[in-house]
Amino acid sequence: MISYTFHRRVLLMAGCFAVALGLAACNEHDSNGDKSAQNSGQSNSAPVDTSSPTQNGSGSNGATNNDSGADSGSSDTGSTTPSTPDGGGGSTNPSQPDTPTEPTTPSEPTTPSQPGDDDSSNDDAPAEPERSLMVSGYVMKGTLKNALVAAFPVVAKGAANDADYQNPAALTLTNSDGSYELVIKNPVAGGYLIEATSNESTRMTCDATAGCGLNASGQGTSFGDVMSLSEGFVLDSYLPLPTADKAVLNISALTHLAVALSHKSSKGLTSVSWSKAKTDLAKSLGIQAGLIDKRPVDLVAISNSDAAGADVGIEYMRASVVNAAFAGLAQRQGMSIAKVMGDAVKSYTDSGELPPSDFNTQALVTMNVLFNEASAISTDLEAMTGNKSVQSLLSQISQQSSDFAKRAALGDSTPVKISIQPTSASVYVSESVTLNVSATGTDPIRYQWRKNGVNLPNATQSSLALKGLTLSGSGNYDVVVSNDVSSVTSNRASLKVSSKPVRKVKIAWHIPTTRENGDGLAKAELKGFRIYHRAPDENYEKVIQISNPSQTSIELSDLPAGYNTFAVTAVDVNGLESDSSKTLSKTFK
Numbered sequence: 001m002i003s004y005t006f007h008r009r010v011l012l013m014a015g016c017f018a019v020a021l022g023l024a025a026c027n028e029h030d031s032n033g034d035k036s037a038q039n040s041g042q043s044n045s046a047p048v049d050t051s052s053p054t055q056n057g058s059g060s061n062g063a064t065n066n067d068s069g070a071d072s073g074s075s076d077t078g079s080t081t082p083s084t085p086d087g088g089g090g091s092t093n094p095s096q097p098d099t100p101t102e103p104t105t106p107s108e109p110t111t112p113s114q115p116g117d118d119d120s121s122n123d124d125a126p127a128e129p130e131r132s133l134m135v136s137g138y139v140m141k142g143t144l145k146n147a148l149v150a151a152f153p154v155v156a157k158g159a160a161n162d163a164d165y166q167n168p169a170a171l172t173l174t175n176s177d178g179s180y181e182l183v184i185k186n187p188v189a190g191g192y193l194i195e196a197t198s199n200e201s202t203r204m205t206c207d208a209t210a211g212c213g214l215n216a217s218g219q220g221t222s223f224g225d226v227m228s229l230s231e232g233f234v235l236d237s238y239l240p241l242p243t244a245d246k247a248v249l250n251i252s253a254l255t256h257l258a259v260a261l262s263h264k265s266s267k268g269l270t271s272v273s274w275s276k277a278k279t280d281l282a283k284s285l286g287i288q289a290g291l292i293d294k295r296p297v298d299l300v301a302i303s304n305s306d307a308a309g310a311d312v313g314i315e316y317m318r319a320s321v322v323n324a325a326f327a328g329l330a331q332r333q334g335m336s337i338a339k340v341m342g343d344a345v346k347s348y349t350d351s352g353e354l355p356p357s358d359f360n361t362q363a364l365v366t367m368n369v370l371f372n373e374a375s376a377i378s379t380d381l382e383a384m385t386g387n388k389s390v391q392s393l394l395s396q397i398s399q400q401s402s403d404f405a406k407r408a409a410l411g412d413s414t415p416v417k418i419s420i421q422p423t424s425a426s427v428y429v430s431e432s433v434t435l436n437v438s439a440t441g442t443d444p445i446r447y448q449w450r451k452n453g454v455n456l457p458n459a460t461q462s463s464l465a466l467k468g469l470t471l472s473g474s475g476n477y478d479v480v481v482s483n484d485v486s487s488v489t490s491n492r493a494s495l496k497v498s499s500k501p502v503r504k505v506k507i508a509w510h511i512p513t514t515r516e517n518g519d520g521l522a523k524a525e526l527k528g529f530r531i532y533h534r535a536p537d538e539n540y541e542k543v544i545q546i547s548n549p550s551q552t553s554i555e556l557s558d559l560p561a562g563y564n565t566f567a568v569t570a571v572d573v574n575g576l577e578s579d580s581s582k583t584l585s586k587t588f589k
Helices: 253-262 271-285 299-304 314-332 337-351 367-384 388-410
Strands: 002-007 018-023 132-140 148-157 160-163 170-173 179-185 192-197 203-205 234-239 246-248 417-420 425-428 433-436 438-440 446-451 463-466 475-482 487-489 493-498 505-509 526-534 541-546 553-556 562-572 583-588
Touching: 132 192, 148 179, 160 192, 170 179, 179 192, 234 253, 234 337, 253 271, 253 314, 253 337, 299 314, 299 367, 314 337, 314 367, 314 388, 367 388, 388 417, 388 438, 425 433, 433 493, 505 562, 526 553, 541 553
Parallel strands: 132 246, 425 493
Antiparallel strands: 002 018, 018 505, 132 179, 148 160, 148 170, 148 192, 192 234, 417 438, 433 463, 446 475, 475 487, 475 493, 505 553, 526 541, 526 562, 562 583
């Protein structure tokens, strides 16, 4: 046990006293200690360093070394002289840094009540406030600057809903990063078709590594070029009326195709047809439905920075590459993006899908040519970026896209293949972990997770979430992935569940017998002691009150991981508090 001596000068008229303490500890704070009541009117004396025991008669009781109560596995730690507690009590929180925000996620207003026709109504009653809906997001087929964004109300046109193109509810232009904001007054229940079109000042940054076809002047373009757009360029998306007064809606080639699919519904544009269209489109393109209307990754930024895209998952990156592939097809076929997108829309409007290959079809966009382009873009980007994790994602996407293209061209079934294996993990009791696998092959693809070779009930998705684990959760996990053609078993992932480490410490001290001025100090004059424990989060301090003046030690347990510090003071019956002992620190894993 490590021993320390400390002094605190208090009002002489009350009688000063000195205290010698011995500690072996580290501390955490749960609540703020308030010493203002004891510290009023007190001044500080210089702390006394007593790394060796002091002699009686020197103005304080001698402190001794005592290792008998030390926690096993503790290491010697350095100590510093704590500053004398002032009247302010606990620590204050530092100001927090500003955090960047994404475009606000809007919510939807209710329809305002209409004024009544009764002339007897109260003319002095306040008018119902006008309601508004703010829509924000990004327009990206490559970043689009100065594109015209319009919100057209969706209304009933015969048996089906469609946009009222004659009466836009709001207009705006995109910013340099492709972002936009629209404010719609008194939104209608049918929602809005949000459409982006080009004008003379619109510029797009080409996001296809082979180039993006012809610009407005009929010239070819290269990756990263800022280009004008030909007449007829349009991208749109659909916004069902949200339940709050703000909404986020991104617009891309993928949302444009989903709108085309929605129009095939017998009821036209509705929230139901929109949801189904996104699901059907995602399935046909082999991407996740939730990524159809997400802002695409800026592929130009990834090529220019080793850090960009480090946190992008494979599914998100795949969807972004497919979005860019439409522009790449325009380049390879020597035409405008508007022409290529128009051809793709026609295919989805006519048959609900792209033709699998260019055999026996006049279509410009087919599944095999689209995914061959996605594979080429992925390979090119992999060579451009220096980020290892992004390179790994792009390599997998390139291979998957190439396989997808071959399957579409041949029109046959493809055996299942695992592209991302589940990984091992170590956690503590009561924690959670999720194991994941990714596979390609002809749909439907089926999954069955196993533990130590035994099937787990209801574990039939591509991910396995294990929550509130116990020690019995440890074991080897794998997953059998199959389709109608083949079956394959993943690598084993080892899961180790351990008990949380014991983090405790024992603190010991000596009862003071003299005051600082040399007067004797009877035990009856002591009220008790205080232990000050500061945890890794230094914004808080935990104060442990000890009301027994005869107590000389305490054991603290369940301490937090990281750097902890401890110090002790004595308090007399008048509420006067001694100076703090030297601080002992310990770091727990």
